[in-house]
Every structure is written in structure tokens, then in C-alpha cells.
Amino acid sequence: MLKHDGFDVVLANNGLEALDVYKKEKPDLVLLDVVMPYLDGYETAPLLKELAGEVYLPVIFITALEDQDSLTRCLDVGGDDFLSKPFERVILHAKIKAHARIRDLSQKAFEQKKQLDFYRLKTEREHQIVEHIFQRAFEGNYKAPHLLDFHLSPASMFNGDIMLVELGPTGNLYIMMGDFTGHGLAAAVGTLPVSSNFYSMVQKGLSVGDIAIQINDILLKLLPDDMFCAASIIELNHTGKSLSVWSGGTPDMYLIDNQNDQFTTIESQHMALGILEQDEFDAASMNYSVAKQEQLIVFTDGLVEIMDENGEMFGYERLTELLKQPHYQEIPNIIDELNYFSGGVEQDDDISILSLRCDEVNSNLDQNQYSYSKLPHSFSLTVDAEAIRTSDPVLEVIDMVTLMKGAEEHRSTLYLLLSEAYNNALEHGLLELSSSIKDSDDGFIDYYAQRDDLLNKLTSGHITIEVNYVPEQTSLYFTVTDSGTGFNVDAKKSELDNEDAHGRGFILLQEIASSVEYNAIGNQVKIGYQLNVS
Amino acid sequence: MSLKTSTSADGQTVTIEVKGKFDFNFVQDFRSAYSAIEGSIDTIIVDLRETEYMDSSALGMLLNMQKTLSGRVNNIKISNCKPQIKKILQISRFDKKFDID
Numbered sequence: 241m242l243k244h245d246g247f248d249v250v251l252a253n254n255g256l257e258a259l260d261v262y263k264k265e266k267p268d269l270v271l272l273d274v275v276m277p278y279l280d281g282y283e284t285a286p287l288l289k290e291l292a293g294e295v296y297l298p299v300i301f302i303t304a305l306e307d308q309d310s311l312t313r314c315l316d317v318g319g320d321d322f323l324s325k326p327f328e329r330v331i332l333h334a335k336i337k338a339h340a341r342i343r344d345l346s347q348k349a350f351e352q353k354k355q356l357d358f359y360r361l362k363t364e365r366e367h368q369i370v371e372h373i374f375q376r377a378f379e380g381n382y383k384a385p386h387l388l389d390f391h392l393s394p395a396s397m398f399n400g401d402i403m404l405v406e407l408g409p410t411g412n413l414y415i416m417m418g419d420f421t422g423h424g425l426a427a428a429v430g431t432l433p434v435s436s437n438f439y440s441m442v443q444k445g446l447s448v449g450d451i452a453i454q455i456n457d458i459l460l461k462l463l464p465d466d467m468f469c470a471a472s473i474i475e476l477n478h479t480g481k482s483l484s485v486w487s488g489g490t491p492d493m494y495l496i497d498n499q500n501d502q503f504t505t506i507e508s509q510h511m512a513l514g515i516l517e518q519d520e521f522d523a524a525s526m527n528y529s530v531a532k533q534e535q536l537i538v539f540t541d542g543l544v545e546i547m548d549e550n551g552e553m554f555g556y557e558r559l560t561e562l563l564k565q566p567h568y569q570e571i572p573n574i575i576d577e578l579n580y581f582s583g584g585v586e587q588d589d590d591i592s593i594l595s596l597r598c599d600e601v602n603s604n605l606d607q608n609q610y611s612y613s614k615l616p617h618s619f620s621l622t623v624d625a626e627a628i629r630t631s632d633p634v635l636e637v638i639d640m641v642t643l644m645k646g647a648e649e650h651r652s653t654l655y656l657l658l659s660e661a662y663n664n665a666l667e668h669g670l671l672e673l674s675s676s677i678k679d680s681d682d683g684f685i686d687y688y689a690q691r692d693d694l695l696n697k698l699t700s701g702h703i704t705i706e707v708n709y710v711p712e713q714t715s716l717y718f719t720v721t722d723s724g725t726g727f728n729v730d731a732k733k734s735e736l737d738n739e740d741a742h743g744r745g746f747i748l749l750q751e752i753a754s755s756v757e758y759n760a761i762g763n764q765v766k767i768g769y770q771l772n773v774s
Numbered sequence: 775m776s777l778k779t780s781t782s783a784d785g786q787t788v789t790i791e792v793k794g795k796f797d798f799n800f801v802q803d804f805r806s807a808y809s810a811i812e813g814s815i816d817t818i819i820v821d822l823r824e825t826e827y828m829d830s831s832a833l834g835m836l837l838n839m840q841k842t843l844s845g846r847v848n849n850i851k852i853s854n855c856k857p858q859i860k861k862i863l864q865i866s867r868f869d870k871k872f873d874i875d
Contacts, residue, residue, distance in 0.1 A: 408823075408854075409856065410823070410854055410855070410856060410857070412854065444824075445823045445824070445854065446823070446824070447789075447791065447821060447823060449780065477853065477854070477875050478875070479875045481875060482851075482853070482875065509783045523780070524780055524781065524782060524783050525780075525782060525783075526782055526783050526784065527782050527787045527789075527817065527819065529817075635795070635827075650858070651826070651827075651858070652826060652827050652828070652856065652858035652859055652862070653858050653861070653862070655826075655827040655829075656827065656828065656829055656830075656862060659797070659827070659829045660829060660830060663798075663829070663831075678834070684801065684834055684835070684838055685801055685802070685805065688798050688801045688831075691798070744830045744833050744834065744866060745829070745830030745831075747866070748830055748833075748862065748865060748866060751865040752861075752862070752865060
């Protein structure tokens with residue numbers, strides 16, 4: 241009958257067979273008799289359901305039994321419907337169709353669930369990868385732990401707040417605390433480029449204003465228009481005596497001095513990073529002279545916006561009242577108080593707070609042991625009037641010299657030595673300028689104006705620079721000879737012994753160089769400098 | 775190589791930043807940087823964080839500044855010197871006349 245109606249039909253003669261057939265054929269619907277040998281319908285139905293798994297397999301009992309108990313039992317054991325014999329063909333049809341529709345829906349739901357599971361797993365995996373990257377990027381190797389105390393509490397797995405701490409080349413301590421719009425992963429993505437750029441700029445020792453300019457630039461390029469980063473960039477001088485601060489879009493900071501009972505509020509000066517175009521951006525910073533007993537408190541707005549169960553915010557007033565008491569100037573105590581206030585209400589923004597004690601940074605910058613070249617380098621060059629007018633031989637020579645092993649660390653000092661010798665040769669030997677010009681009121685300016693003037697007119701003469709490195713002494717020698725007439729060395733020396741404004745170069749040479757020798761006629765000076773003594 | 779002057783938000787601190795070589799090429803610029811200051815202010819910071827080189831003419835410029843501004847500025851600081859630059863300032867006894875950190 242069913243075959244005739246276009247269904248594919250497979251038959252089983254009893255319950256056991258039915259299970260086998262089910263496994264082989266995977267039918268979409270099962271019509272089941274109650275009374276069967278080996279395994280009856282009541283026993284077969286639950287086993288079939290189990291085999292069908294998560295997708296709905298309609299099981300319809302077809303039975304001659306008519307009593308209410310038997311029929312109820314059909315449904316109790318997992319049957320979905322029943323039909324008592326004898327039945328109308330149309331009724332069977334209608335039932336099959338109705339259950340087929342449900343099976344269809346169930347199949348679709350099952351497919352969707354499979355897809356969802358797949359996406360969920362994929363997302364979880366992606367989160368793990370990103371989490372790993374973030375952990376690596378911010379792995380808390382925080383510098384100067386003796387000065388810092390902080391508490392970071394993201395609202396979700398990823399933190400849209402950022403706290404970076406790094407030491408500059410001269411031992412200054414830099415801190416950046418930022419708060420990206422929103423929270424979670426979307427807010428946290430911005431922290432990656434910011435951190436890597438912050439670290440590289442700190443390593444160059446840039447000022448807080450310049451760092452702000454650069455980070456603003458990066459964020460302007462990267463972030464969508466409605467996303468930005470409120471931030472404070474702070475630099476504590478290595479002496480711990482001065483503080484400079486650039487801040488944009490952030491809550492107030494507090495500078496607390498218990499000894500002198502001072503509580504200074506530092507208001508944010510600018511707009512947040514990532515909003516203004518380069519030409520509108522203001523890099524002006526605030527500078528403070530600070531002392532040992534002072535501490536700076538910096539936090540993100542999640543702290544003051546935390547709510548209690550009635551929806552009331554913690555607010556600035558409560559915070560400043562607390563911070564005026566020494567007990568609450570300890571970060572853990574503030575956090576305890578916050579938790580007490582919120583009474584366990586879940587935070588919906590990232591919360592960060594840090595305290596910086598203004599004391600010596602004491603960074604123990606690496607005092608590297610340098611090794612020095614063992615080769616006797618030497619070279620010389622002679623510059624003529626034309627080259628003197630148009631180039632800066634001192635810097636080029638120093639660039640060459642510092643390529644030598646162990647010399648780079650002395651770059652500024654070597655520059656100073658050669659520059660003094662070269663400028664003396666040029667200004668006094670070739671241009672025949674007199675230092676006494678510098679004595680008058682505007683002398684300094686006049687002197688260099690005249691220098692400029694005479695230099696432009698220079699058509700003859702030359703200067704020779706000779707560089708020798710003596711590895712046994714780890715010493716460098718600069719010999720600078722000019723084509724001028726020289727000067728009376730002894731007279732010059734006694735003149736220069738008076739510490740006046742223009743003899744300074746001469747005194748510097750004497751102090752820094754290991755030796756300074758003039759030739760008899762005074763047109764040649766030989767300066768020695770020892771690399772392994774600093 | 776450049777010279778940049780900025781005033782703090784409260785107008786009390788003027789920062790002069792010299793990048794690269796601090797030498798006689800800045801004689802004019804350096805003088806205009808501080809002679810533009812009107813009235814009296816609290817602090818001048820000569821920020822040498824990006825100064826790689828300096829010579830004796832730079833020392834002269836610093837002294838001239840101090841002479842010109844004496845009485846109008848509470849404090850002249852020379853800040854963020856690299857170790858070698860700091861040594862040059864110390865050898866020249868500048869630590870007696872300036873606040874060097």
C-alpha cells in the first residue's frame with residue numbers, strides 16, 4: 241500500500257530484525273507493531289530511538305490493541321504516535337506527512353547545531369590564540385617595581401585598558417595608562433600597536449609630548465572613527481625629582497604629599513588619542529617638581545564609574561575623600577573599599593589604577609663591559625677650502641671612527657674633541673678670527689656672524705685630520721693641522737688659563753683628553769683619548 | 775638637527791629641546807627661543823634627551839641665556855642628558871650654575 245504511494249519501504253518481521261534493518265537502511269520513519277516475536281514493540285521503540293541519536297526519528301505504533309493502557313504505553317516507551325487497526329489510509333498518510341515535517345525540522349536544527357558547535361570551537365580556539373598573544377605582549381616584566389603599585393581588572397577576558405611601564409635610555413621611568421573606547425576584544429586590539437610603539441619610543445628617550453604625537457598618529461590611521469584611547473603618558477626623571485605628564489581624555493590624576501598635606505589635582509589637558517589630526521594635535525605637557533614623599537595616583541574611568549546595587553556610581557568625591565587618608569593611598573585598600581561599595585555587582589568596564597612613588601628610579605642600567613679593537617687603525621684626510629665651506633668633516637670622521645670596536649660608546653666625547661680641534665684650526669688658523677670678539681655684549685652672535693661671512697669668502701687653505709688608534713694603549717689620537725701661520729702656544733695658554741667665556745673649549749680639551757700637544761709653530765694639535773677610561 | 779620650544783599648559787615652564795648637534799649653528803635660534811619669553815616664568819628646561827653632540831659653543835650659549843634671564847626665571851634646568859653629555863657639563867662645572875639632572 242505504501243510502496244504504491246511512492247514511499248521506499250523496507251520490512252522487518254520482528255523487533256530484532258527491525259534494529260538490524262534500521263542500522264542498514266536508516267529509514268526516516270518507523271511503523272511498529274506492538275506484538276512481535278523476540279523483541280516486542282515496547283522494547284524495540286526505545287532502542288530505535290537510541291540508535292537514531294539527536295535527529296528525531298518518528299516511531300508510529302500500528303496496533304490492534306485498543307485499550308487505553310496499551311496505547312498510553314506506546315507513547316511512554318518513546319513512540320510518537322499510534323494508529324489502531326483497522327485504520328483509514330488517508331489517516332496513515334496524514335500522520336506520516338506530519339511526522340516527516342517534524343523530522344525535517346529536526347534534521348535542519350541538527351545541522352545548524354553542528355555548525356554552531358563548529359563556530360564556537362573555532363572562536364574558542366581563536367580566543368586562545370589571541371589571549372596567548374596578549375599575554376606575551378604584556379607579560380608583566382614591569383620595571384621599577386619598588387616605585388609602582390597597581391591593580392588591573394578587565395571586565396572580560398581581554399582588557400581595553402592598557403598599562404605600560406618602561407625605562408628610557410637615561411634611566412627615566414615612563415608609564416602609559418590608556419583606556420580604549422568600549423571593552424573586550426574590540427577594545428583590546430588597539431593596545432597591541434600602542435604598546436609596541438610606546439616601547440620603541442621610550443627606548444629612544446622621547447618626551448611625553450612626542451610620544452603622544454606618534455601614538456595619536458598610529459591610532460588615527462588604525463582605529464575606526466568612533467574608537468579612541470584616553471591616555472596619560474608620564475615620565476619620572478631618574479632622579480625622582482621631576483615629573484612630566486601628557487594626558488588626554490582621562491580622569492583627574494592626584495599628586496599626594498602627606499608630609500606637606502598637599503593634594504594636587506592634575507586635570508586632563510587634551511582630547512583623547514586617535515581623534516585629532518596631526519596639525520590640530522597639542523603635545524604640551526605639564527611639569528612638576530616632586531619629592532620623595534609624594535605619590536601620583538592614576539586610574540581609568542571604570543574606577544569611578546563602578547556602581548553599587550542601586551545603580552549609584554562610586555564617583556570622584558568618594559575617591560578623593562579616601563585618598564586623603566594614608567590608609568587608602570595603598571592600592572589594595574582602595575580596591576577593598578571599591579569591592580565593598582559595589583557589593584558584588586558585576587563591573588561592566590575595565591578598571592585600572594596605579595600609584596607611583598616619586599623616588600630615585602635606580603634602574604641599574606647595564607654597565608656593559610666593552611671590548612676594544614686590537615688593530616692599529618689609521619687614516620687621514622685633507623679638506624680644501626671648497627670642502628670646508630660645504631661639508632662637515634668632523635661628523636663624517638666621527639662616523640668612521642665609531643665603526644671601530646669599542647668606540648661607539650664615546651661618540652659624543654670624541655665628537656667634542658675633534659670638533660674643538662677642527663674649529664680652532666678653522667676659526668683661528670684659516671679665518672684668523674680673534675676670540676676677543678666674543679667679549680662684547682653681543683659678541684657671541686657677532687663672532688659667529690663673522691665666522692659665517694669669512695667662511696663664505698674662503699678660497700684657499702686646507703685642514704688635515706689624521707686619526708690613529710694605538711691598540712696597546714686603547715687610545716685614539718686626532719692630529720689636526722691647518723695651513724695657517726699658527727700662534728704663540730705659550731702666550732695662548734696663559735691667556736686661556738683664565739676661565740672666561742671663550743677659553744672653555746680649551747679647558748674642556750685639557751680635562752677630557754689624555755694628552756693635548758701643540759707643535760712649535762702652533763698650527764698643529766695632537767689630542768689623545770683613552771677609550772677604556774670613562 | 776632641530777630646536778623646538780614649547781610652553782607648558784600653565785605657562786610657567788618653557789622647554790627648549792635640542793635635537794642632534796647642539797653647536798654654533800643654533801646661536802641665533804637658541805637666543806630667539808629664550809628672548810621671546812616675556813615677563814617672568816618659573817622654570818626653563820633645556821631638554822637634551824635627543825642631543826647627540828655638543829661643543830664649547832653650546833656651553834657659551836647656555837651661559838649667555840643664564841645671564842640674560844637672571845632674575846626673571848627661578849630655575850634653569852638642563853634635563854635628560856645622555857651620560858657623555860652630562861660628563862661634558864660636569865667637567866665644565868656647569869653643575870654649579872645650572873640644575874642638571
